[in-house]
Amino acid sequence: MKSYVLTQPRTLEFLNAPAVPVPPDCAKVRITHAALSPSDLSLYLGRTPGAAYPMIPSRQGLGIISEIEENNIYGLKRGDRVYINPYRACGECFECKTGQPRHCRNLQIMGVNTDGFLRDFAVAGLSSLIPLPEQVNEEEALFSEYISMAIEVLDSLNLEKGDHVVVVGGDTLGNILCQLCIYYQCVPVLVDRNRRNLDIAEASGVYYTVADELSAEQFVNQVTGGRRAKHLIFVPGTRADINTVVRYAAPGADLAVAGYLDAEMDLKLSPAVVRQLRVLTFCNGFNELRSALNMLVNKSVRLDGLRSGKISFKEAPALFESQAEAFERDEIFQYTVDVMAD
Ligand SMILES: [Zn+2]
Structure with a gap:
């Protein structure tokens, strides 16, 4: 499993770790696209209060299911294109147990307080996988959150x-x-x-x-x-x-x-x-990710001006260094990382 890890502010290291087994009710997803946005620059610059390093950045990612239990109740299968919900509710606290996971006391957000998507594979719970409608392309879907x-x-x-x-x-x-x-x-x-x-x-x-x-x-x-x-x-x-x-x-x-x-x-x-x-x-968009994808199907949001560009996986470290200034300018900023491109 290849990833870029922020070991400390301004230090992004390439890591090639052995694959991990896939637990029950989870799937392995080949990440094809990840987004880099101002929250990633904030982490990179050490400006995110309470951030714990090491951490894999990128809070939005999607890909193709590469390993999954057959006949699961979600009807998901190998080869499906899925958006991964970056929010992970604990399932144990009072809010989770009373149907308000959005207010989970231990909410984890990928790329913010737990590892994000700047990597080639991710293991995710089946309930967090949202099938991508065929009318929505990957770059658009990365704006869902x-x-x-x-x-x-x-x-x-x-x-x-x-x-x-x-x-x-x-x-x-x-x-x-x-x-x-x-x-x-x-x-x-x-x-x-x-x-x-x-x-x-x-x-x-x-x-x-x-x-x-x-x-x-x-x-x-x-x-x-x-x-x-x-x-x-x-x-x-x-x-x-x-x-x-x-x-x-x-x-x-x-x-x-x-x-x-x-x-x-x-x-x-x-x-x-x-x-x-x-x-x-x-402070989160926990509940409406499916509605968001639906809005993209209907072309209700114009994203042309919001896309800063597209880079390959190995260009990520240089982008962090060169775009730190964009963070200071408070500008619209979102790069797509084509994780599979060389
Ligand atoms: Zn909870």
């Missing part, structure tokens, strides 16, 4: 047709959130300091974008006819100031905070209390 999280966020807001949704942070998740707002027939307003992120959003069909957090308040007032927004979503990946967001909120608005990075966020609560905001937080 972002789409899943965006669905969870938007389904939690009481959205009505025509509502304005201010999204602060136009990284990959912020961009997909905006696109899904349009899909839900709402009007996204994207705020992001990075012009490139805004250009990509505009090309994805997002009409209202604003680069300056200070003028955004006036802009949101104009766009909403002075009512301000009923829904606000803060995406911490771009490290904007969460306290500016409250200024765009109508009284009683929803303020959702959604993201993967453990960025420092200091929300001053008094302005939120004065406006009686409903604050909601999200």
Whole structure:
């Protein structure tokens, strides 16, 4: 089993280890594609609080089943293309036992606090394997987790047709959130300091974008006819100031905070209390991965501008080193690793 392992920050080592046996209710998957995203750069740079090394990076991966028990209850078989759910609930805690694995107290996330997908084979539980619809190609499927999280966020807001949704942070998740707002027939307003992120959003069909957090308040007032927004979503990946967001909120608005990075966020609560905001937080896309793949079948999300490029397996170490800067710029960043390419 070949893999790249982060033994410590900025040190990615190639490892060739003996194959491990496949336990019952598990399958062995030949990883064909993995994604490298900002959370991997964060791990690489040693910026992820609580990260334990050694660790195989990459939080999204998929492949072809190479070893599996015949006649399993999931109807999966050798040769099936599958997306691997990167979330592993413990199955033992109160939340798991009462049907809320999304809130598992011991939740493991591949590529974050347990080994990820930058390797040629992975052993995964059968329940975590999601068959890839034939209409969805591998590069698209690697965005499923972002789409899943965006669905969870938007389904939690009481959205009505025509509502304005201010999204602060136009990284990959912020961009997909905006696109899904349009899909839900709402009007996204994207705020992001990075012009490139805004250009990509505009090309994805997002009409209202604003680069300056200070003028955004006036802009949101104009766009909403002075009512301000009923829904606000803060995406911490771009490290904007969460306290500016409250200024765009109508009284009683929803303020959702959604993201993967453990960025420092200091929300001053008094302005939120004065406006009686409903604050909601999200840190995973556990439940909606199948719906996300379905959205890809229907071509409901445009991914063209969100793909940074494609590399081979052995190009991974050089990419980490050369792209560390992209992390500092808070840019849209997702590379596909073609694990089988030389
Ligand atoms: Zn649990």
